[in-house]
Amino acid sequence: MFSKKMVMIVGVIVLIAVNIILISVFNRRYISYYGPGRIAISIVAPFQKASSTSIRFVRDIWRHYFFLVNAAKENEELRKDLNRAFEKSIQFKEFKLSNARLRNLLNFQKNITDRVLAAEVIGKDPSPWFKTVLIDKGKQDGVEKGMAVVIPEGIAGQTTEVSAHYSKVLLIIDHNSAVDALVQRDRARGIIKGGSAGQCLFKYVLRKHDVMVDDIVVSSGLDGVFPKGLSVGYVSGVIKPKSGIFQEVTVTPYVDFEKLEEVLVVLTPKKHEFEQEK
Amino acid sequence: MTYCYHVCICLFLIILQTTVMPYIPLFHGFYDLLTPFFIYLCIFRPLRESMPVILFFGFVMEAISGGTFGLYLTTYMWLFIGVRWIITFLHVGNNPLLPFVVVAAVLMENFIFVGSNVIFEPGLRFTSEMSITIGVQVFWAIFTGPMFLMFFNYSFGKWDKRVKEISTRKVGR
Numbered sequence: 039m040f041s042k043k044m045v046m047i048v049g050v051i052v053l054i055a056v057n058i059i060l061i062s063v064f065n066r067r068y069i070s071y072y073g074p075g076r077i078a079i080s081i082v083a084p085f086q087k088a089s090s091t092s093i094r095f096v097r098d099i100w101r102h103y104f105f106l107v108n109a110a111k112e113n114e115e116l117r118k119d120l121n122r123a124f125e126k127s128i129q130f131k132e133f134k135l136s137n138a139r140l141r142n143l144l145n146f147q148k149n150i151t152d153r154v155l156a157a158e159v160i161g162k163d164p165s166p167w168f169k170t171v172l173i174d175k176g177k178q179d180g181v182e183k184g185m186a187v188v189i190p191e192g193i194a195g196q197t198t199e200v201s202a203h204y205s206k207v208l209l210i211i212d213h214n215s216a217v218d219a220l221v222q223r224d225r226a227r228g229i230i231k232g233g234s235a236g237q238c239l240f241k242y243v244l245r246k247h248d249v250m251v252d253d254i255v256v257s258s259g260l261d262g263v264f265p266k267g268l269s270v271g272y273v274s275g276v277i278k279p280k281s282g283i284f285q286e287v288t289v290t291p292y293v294d295f296e297k298l299e300e301v302l303v304v305l306t307p308k309k310h311e312f313e314q315e316k
Numbered sequence: 317m318t319y320c321y322h323v324c325i326c327l328f329l330i331i332l333q334t335t336v337m338p339y340i341p342l343f344h345g346f347y348d349l350l351t352p353f354f355i356y357l358c359i360f361r362p363l364r365e366s367m368p369v370i371l372f373f374g375f376v377m378e379a380i381s382g383g384t385f386g387l388y389l390t391t392y393m394w395l396f397i398g399v400r401w402i403i404t405f406l407h408v409g410n411n412p413l414l415p416f417v418v419v420a421a422v423l424m425e426n427f428i429f430v431g432s433n434v435i436f437e438p439g440l441r442f443t444s445e446m447s448i449t450i451g452v453q454v455f456w457a458i459f460t461g462p463m464f465l466m467f468f469n470y471s472f473g474k475w476d477k478r479v480k481e482i483s484t485r486k487v488g489r
Contacts (some may be wrong), residue, residue, distance in 0.1 A: 085335075
């Protein structure tokens with residue numbers, strides 16, 4: 039009744055349709071494929087850790103012993119920077135004292151620095167289209183899904199998959215990432231989403247706000263993942279369309295994701311304290 | 317022992333891709349290294365050998381990547397179907413055709429990944445950076461893809477020979 043060629047074409051079309059449906063289902067509902075996914079990470083991650091440790095070891099030897107000419111020049115520059123920094127540090131001490139007083143007044147419970155866990159980046163995403171990294175801390179170290187991952191420069195991402203000793207971190211430059219943020223100067227609120235070429239898009243910022251290039255963007259704390267006030271990046275482009283209620287804002291993150299090696303995982307305060315109490 | 321070779325090679329390629337190559341700026345735009353290995357499996361190895369390896373490591377890639385679950389498995393499945401179909405009428409074991417097979421596979425992988433991003437992320441546009449990324453991958457694939465395939469073929473031949481020697485010695489005793 040049907041030729042072999044016809045059956046084959048119909049088969050291929052059906053296969054493509056089923057494939058697209060399955061991917062769209064998985065895309066809408068994030069499947070945390072607990073058992074097998076964790077096992078796969080546990081198989082690959084130890085090898086990644088071993089090789090990244092040895093690469094860093096070799097690189098450190100090179101930097102410390104064979105690169106001394108540059109180090110001498112750098113030393114001079116750093117001395118100058120140190121003098122400048124010393125002047126600033128006196129100013130900052132004043133700010134710190136007033137900050138401490140204000141924090142007490144506002145009944146802030148604890149400083150963020152005593153609730154973080156240091157972790158090492160052991161592997162990057164195999165695809166250039168997705169921006170995730172694997173870190174060497176997992177459930178047994180107190181890490182849980184949805185915890186903020188930061189470095190001193192700013193927000194890096196959040197944990198999306200946690201196995202016993204390793205976790206996957208979704209970086210803020212990934213298309214699937216979203217961070218509730220605000221412009222530090224005029225408090226304009228929006229959502230930081232991953233863009234292209236390592237940039238972020240600051241979406242849903244109302245046109246009425248006067249956002250300017252070089253404005254600093256910080257986390258608002260309203261997403262329940264990132265603590266309030268952590269730096270995200272600075273505004274590198276603003277386009278105000280003639281129509282519409284939002285403006286297009288591009289943000290360059292402070293974090294250099296190409297050089298991300300060590301990160302800090304912000305442990306959920308209440309649970310962390312609860313564990314200690316137990 | 318054959319599976320042992322395949323698993324070792326796949327693990328080596330994944331580690332190279334996720335841990336070693338990010339440290340070398342030259343290789344920042346490199347393509348998925350498992351692609352040439354899976355092409356090698358499809359062309360030179362039997363179905364019962366290639367299929368489980370492709371499925372297992374497709375799943376491993378899903379676990380370590382941040383993409384939607386199913387993208388790697390989809391890519392590898394269509395790669396498998398495509399290469400198996402091509403070899404029914406084209407003798408791709410010939411060296412001159414190998415670069416085109418690898419480039420086609422790399423393009424297909426990028427098409428699926430970018431396509432899924434564009435479909436499921438409203439407002440996402442195809443930018444010039446995306447075309448540069450794909451262009452760089454194609455460039456690498458043309459020159460290095462056939463070399464990888466020849467290396468896999470050569471190293472498996474050596475491995476197989478060595479394993480057969482050892483097993484013959486054991487039987488002789």
